[in-house]
Amino acid sequence: MRISHAPPQPSTPDISGITLAKDEPAPPVPGPTPAPPEPGPDLVALVPASRRRTRVPRWLRRTSGPLALLALWQVLSATGVLAGGVLASPGTVARVAGDLIREGSLPNAMGVSLQRVALGLLFGTAVGTALALVAGLFRLGEDLVDASVQMLRTVPFVGLIPLFIIWFGIGEAPKIAIISLGVSFPLYLNVYAGIRGVDAQLIEAGESLGLSRWGLVRHVILPGALPGAMTGLRYSLGVSWLALVFAEQVNADAGIGFLMVQARDFLRTDVIVVCLVVYAFLGLSADFVVRTLERLLLQWRPTFTGR
Numbered sequence: 001m002r003i004s005h006a007p008p009q010p011s012t013p014d015i016s017g018i019t020l021a022k023d024e025p026a027p028p029v030p031g032p033t034p035a036p037p038e039p040g041p042d043l044v045a046l047v048p049a050s051r052r053r054t055r056v057p058r059w060l061r062r063t064s065g066p067l068a069l070l071a072l073w074q075v076l077s078a079t080g081v082l083a084g085g086v087l088a089s090p091g092t093v094a095r096v097a098g099d100l101i102r103e104g105s106l107p108n109a110m111g112v113s114l115q116r117v118a119l120g121l122l123f124g125t126a127v128g129t130a131l132a133l134v135a136g137l138f139r140l141g142e143d144l145v146d147a148s149v150q151m152l153r154t155v156p157f158v159g160l161i162p163l164f165i166i167w168f169g170i171g172e173a174p175k176i177a178i179i180s181l182g183v184s185f186p187l188y189l190n191v192y193a194g195i196r197g198v199d200a201q202l203i204e205a206g207e208s209l210g211l212s213r214w215g216l217v218r219h220v221i222l223p224g225a226l227p228g229a230m231t232g233l234r235y236s237l238g239v240s241w242l243a244l245v246f247a248e249q250v251n252a253d254a255g256i257g258f259l260m261v262q263a264r265d266f267l268r269t270d271v272i273v274v275c276l277v278v279y280a281f282l283g284l285s286a287d288f289v290v291r292t293l294e295r296l297l298l299q300w301r302p303t304f305t306g307r
Helices: 041-046 058-078 090-103 105-137 139-152 157-168 172-196 200-208 213-247 256-265 269-297
Strands: none
Touching (some): 058 090, 090 105, 090 269, 105 213, 105 256, 139 172, 157 172, 172 213, 200 213, 256 269
């Protein structure tokens, strides 16, 4: 009897009875499972109404935050957490606002303040845009203008009020000068950055099409810098109302700031809150106007609007 030490050979399966078709396709290769098709209108209609997500109107979502703050303010005032001498309740503020409107003092103050802001915004926009164009379009202009503007914008414009009073007196001129100075710097920075941020390939494309220097400025550079200019205008409007608060407390005899100074002397927190609400309303209205203008002028620019 002979014992073999060789490893056992694997058994070969008997495939003699299996016949392969000549044109039989190869078995499919496993891959990722395809995504199910998106539900169409018919499938959406079959979903129960209780499972559908209700869409809240956007205007309601935008007003929910201020309404919640107003409700919290009313609750704190009604429970005595906020005393009337510290902060008047919303009902008291609304009543005082109605009295000021019937007397005519609040509309007159709003008219005077709007006139000051309009003049200061006009002069500040003209100066800031002109300096930005000079510094952004020309290297020589940048060397002459940019360093001086960057130096002056770090100086608080509120600290220049005593100098403006000495230079322009105590009339309307120093108030408009303060607003103009506060407006010009944000507009300069944004317009200058918008000009220098224009894509160089667009400049090369315009030159290859035969545009002159003025044609490049008109059709390429200025439209490319327009988004930055609109952003600077929105920021300048906010600064203009901030500058107005300080300007109208410099020997003013009319305006919203004048009402606030009188209310401060008599410890009328309700009148102070009314003036602050008017400032906020005017600033929000001005921002809405600029945003509407931005949508009209920048229809060519695709933007991300959120999801």
